[in-house]
Amino acid sequence: MTALVEGRGLVKRYTGASGQATVALTGVDIDLHEGQITLLIGPSGCGKTTLLNMIAGFEQPSAGTLTVKGEAVRGPDPRRGVIFQDPNLFPWLTVWENVMFGPEVRGEDRRTAEARATELLRMVKLWDFRNHRPYQLSGGMRHRTAIIRTLANDPELLLADEPFTGLDEHTRRRLQGDFLTLVQRTRKTVVFVTHNIEEALFLADRLVVMSPSPGRIKQIIDLDLPRPRDILSDAFNHWRARLYNLITPDVVEEETA
């Protein structure tokens, strides 16, 4: 199987205004296969967003190569949709206009796009709020708007940076289910960042566990749990414990450092 995205020896160094350098990421080799859901999990500051930004084309790697379908990533592309860690909506547009932004700038057929936007808005229960502007919404509603703004653009590759963080448990569960259904139906390739072990185990085909200072990949796990996954099953609980033990030392180290 050839990979859709191939990263080899990726390094990202940031130089601050005062000249001090931070190594955000080092020695990262990563393959993303078509139709697979890859979960990035690791403590705060280990470079998850940085990796996503490079795949999105927002930032260039300081060293290493990064290709999509064999071509080097040069800049952002609508085929690679990003759900940002902050909702990052356009505050001067309404919910509806935000969601239609992508289809409009790409000149997509209006009817198709509106049908998809309508379906998505109903899915996240924001249809009644379509004429509100972002700052008239709750934080969770803004998050949901941001999620469907990206989905309404129907990207091949979806880069989701903690999209469900800040939502209540019930909404989160429901959206995880809806998200999975949608992604499987439209056969999207997904990179999904989370801090939540259960979310990772529920969604992942593949788990990339990262560790901090400097950010790097600690372990890659192909998760063979059968779907649909039951979060209360023994197999799930077994993985829950395993992943917890894998991540905790880094978190503790980070906190005492």
Added chain:
Amino acid sequence: MPPEAVGQSAPGLSAQPARPSWPARIVGAIDPLAFVLPLGILVAWTGMYVFEVMPRVLLPSPWDVLRTIGEWINPDWARGRPAYFTGTWLNDALGSAYRALVGFVIGAAAAVALGVWVGWSRTAERFFDPTVQLLRPMPRTALLPFAIIFFGLTNASALFLVIYGVFLQVYVQVVTGVKLVGRDWKRAAAMLGASPRQVLWRVVLPGALPHIFGGLRLGVAYAWTLMILAEMFAVSGGFGYILWRGYEFMRMDIVLGGMLMLGIFGFLSDRVIVLIGRRKLAWAQDMAGNRL
């Protein structure tokens, strides 16, 4: 898909509550607190007149000034003494408003166009910005002799001065606004498929609007200032002309009447910009949790 979902904008806009008629809205918008300070000044002025703190030739009474304004507006209200300014008010007002507002619109439009370009493109910045920054510290009033020599004692001199001054005032704000538009908005737009041109029109311009609005407010006040200067020396007509003649004839009632008119017109034009800003920047006000 529901049929109502097809349309230019989001379908099924819920009915807005009926807005009150505009006279009712204006009365409703009047804030009593705003009148305290002006009334205080009026009382102090009257007191100074009554107790002759200054010679009455230098400080006429408020009602004297009001009468003079009356004569200015309508010669039939004149108190018999023939004067050069009676009945010219309408012409003066139209002339001054024309010079100030046409100059403002042209200057501001040019500032927005060039400012957006300079804020957006590093090459444009390198080409234009040093020259603009060189001109900026030069007092704009110093350009009047130059304008008169170039355009003569005409409207063109006044317009030139106003356009030039407004341009410099607004330009700086536009460049700042464009440069400070958040990187994440631009990234979001690019990731959704917007071309650089679309990012500029759909993200950078609206994102810079709060700063541009601030620039327009500074600019419109400046337009009146420079218009007055031009009228004092280069144009025979308008509030500035009347004001200066009043000074030359030692008619302080005329000077004060002219100043009052300028204040009122400047205030009204500023209000128009604020009202537009309140509408166009509803989002920024939501964001700040504050009203302009």
